[in-house]
Amino acid sequence: xxxxxxxxxxxxxxxxxxxxxxxxxxxxxxxxxxxxxxxxxxxxxxxxxxxxxxxxxxxxxxxxxxxxxxxxxxxxxxxxxxxxxxxxxxxxxxxxxxxxxxxxxxxxxxxxxxxxxxxxxxxxxxxxxxxxxxxxxxxxxxxxxxxxxxxxxxxxxxxxxxxxxxxxxxxxxxxxxxxxxxxxxxxxxxxxxxxxxxxxxxxxxxxxxxxxxxxxxxxxxxxxxxxxxxxxxx
Amino acid sequence: xxxxxxxxxxxxxxxxxxxxxxxxxxxxxxxxxxxxxxxxxxxxxxxxxxxxxxxxxxxxxxxxxxxxxxxxxxxxxxxxxxxxxxxxxxxxxxxxxxxxxxxxxxxxxxxxxxxx
Numbered sequence: 001x002x003x004x005x006x007x008x009x010x011x012x013x014x015x016x017x018x019x020x021x022x023x024x025x026x027x028x029x030x031x032x033x034x035x036x037x038x039x040x041x042x043x044x045x046x047x048x049x050x051x052x053x054x055x056x057x058x059x060x061x062x063x064x065x066x067x068x069x070x071x072x073x074x075x076x077x078x079x080x081x082x083x084x085x086x087x088x089x090x091x092x093x094x095x096x097x098x099x100x101x102x103x104x105x106x107x108x109x110x111x112x113x114x115x116x117x118x119x120x121x122x123x124x125x126x127x128x129x130x131x132x133x134x135x136x137x138x139x140x141x142x143x144x145x146x147x148x149x150x151x152x153x154x155x156x157x158x159x160x161x162x163x164x165x166x167x168x169x170x171x172x173x174x175x176x177x178x179x180x181x182x183x184x185x186x187x188x189x190x191x192x193x194x195x196x197x198x199x200x201x202x203x204x205x206x207x208x209x210x211x212x213x214x215x216x217x218x219x220x221x222x223x224x225x226x227x228x229x230x231x232x233x234x
Numbered sequence: 235x236x237x238x239x240x241x242x243x244x245x246x247x248x249x250x251x252x253x254x255x256x257x258x259x260x261x262x263x264x265x266x267x268x269x270x271x272x273x274x275x276x277x278x279x280x281x282x283x284x285x286x287x288x289x290x291x292x293x294x295x296x297x298x299x300x301x302x303x304x305x306x307x308x309x310x311x312x313x314x315x316x317x318x319x320x321x322x323x324x325x326x327x328x329x330x331x332x333x334x335x336x337x338x339x340x341x342x343x344x345x346x347x348x349x350x
Contacts (some may be wrong), residue, residue: 017332026341034305044249051257056295059304061256065248071255078259084295085260087288089267094276110268111261115292164306165348169341171307172318175299176340179319180326180333182293194286198293203301205294213298218291225286 002105006132010139013120020116020144023177025151027055030170031062032155033162038062042156049152053145054114055174057082080211084218088118095125096133105134112141119181120144194225314347 014021028049035045035058052058057078064074089110096106117140128136155162162170186192201217209216274281299307300315307315321343322336329335 017334019334022334022337026337030306039245040249041246044246044253048253048256051253052260054260056299056304057256057260061252063304065252071248071251074252075255075259078256079262081295082260083263084288084291085263086267086270087284087291089264090270090274091281091285091288093268093271094274094281097271106268106271107265110264113264113267115295118288164309165345167306168310168348169345171303171305172310172315172340172344173337175296176319176322177333177337178292178296179323180331180336182289182296183323183326184331185289190282190286191289194289195293198290199297201290202294202297206298206302214291214294217294218287221290221294222283222287225290226283229282229286 002138003132003135006128006135007139007142009128010136010141011143013124013140014143014147018120018123018181020120020177021147023173024116024144024147025154026170026173028148028151029155029158029162030167031055031058032152032157033159033167034059034062034155035152036156036159038066040156042153045156046149046153049149053111053148054082054085077211081214083215085113087218087222088115089113092118092121092125092137096121096137098131098134100131101134105138109134109138109141112137112145114144114148115178117141117144119178119185122185123181188229190225190227190229193228194222197221197224310344310348314344317347318344 013019031049032045035048040048040062048058048061052061060077060081061074064077069077092113093106093110117137120140121137125133125136182195186195198217198221201221202213205217205220206213274284300319301312302308303310303315318340322340325336325339326333
């Protein structure tokens with residue numbers, strides 16, 4: 001059903017010099033501590049990472065709860081901040097598709113889609129035979145997802161031993177990791193334009209609209225970057 | 235006491251609903267992505283466009299996380315965050331794209347600079 005050799009190859013991407021384990025651990029430990037402050041119990045914190053598994057959305061949820069936002073507001077705010085997962089899935093899954101593979105694998109494993117797993121898969125899919133790519137992806141996903149859930153629990157349990165400086169230190173690890181991975185991904189002109197323009201537009205549009213900034217800056221910067229394809233890039 | 239228990243139960247329920255709502259709002263984008271992918275060919279222009287938009291949206295999220303961070307990171311100084319990011323990116327390039335070193339250094343550097 002699942003090719004175990006390829007699955008473990010995916011799982012093994014947690015090791016090595018490009019490992020996402022450290023940044024994932026750092027940010028989910030920080031999240032666990034934050035959820036405890038927001039009044040969550042241990043089971044709820046673990047469930048949040050188990051079922052949501054998307055850090056920016058979980059942060060938005062915790063902050064909205066602290067501010068006393070309504071359920072509808074939480075839904076809209078989370079949907080807007082996590083909408084990035086839609087273009088991310090569409091730009092990854094066609095690379096993993098193979099006729100011989102059942103559809104349920106794709107429908108279930110889309111839950112593993114997060115920045116870290118996406119960056120790893122985009123970085124290494126070419127090394128895997130097309131037929132087995134989905135199993136590789138499931139391996140990557142299971143590894144990153146499990147790490148996130150376990151570290152949320154660790155963060156929750158160790159919250160009282162973490163001082164504020166340590167939590168802030170943990171919180172910077174994730175953006176640094178993503179930034180480095182993105183710079184590593186800038187292999188052609190259109191992706192480079194997409195990354196640089198997106199980084200600039202994100203905070204600029206945020207000053208105009210906090211909720212819609214990601215959607216708009218992604219669409220604008222991405223569409224401009226798209227024009228730079230072809231002769232100069234792929 | 236009874237009042238406290240009731241209030242506690244209510245907030246517990248509210249947290250549960252918030253978790254369900256957050257998970258649904260997140261899964262919709264992933265699942266719609268999986269469905270759309272069935273109709274998108276790797277060789278099509280629309281795939282390339284989605285690829286650019288995905289990278290831009292991620293970059294926008296990162297830019298926002300650094301300049302206008304949410305959560306505890308907001309308590310550090312902007313200039314400190316920028317110094318940390320630039321130092322770590324240089325480290326990343328110098329170490330031939332090793333990611334473990336810059337990520338570990340980033341946490342230490344931020345803590346040191348914040349207390350400097």
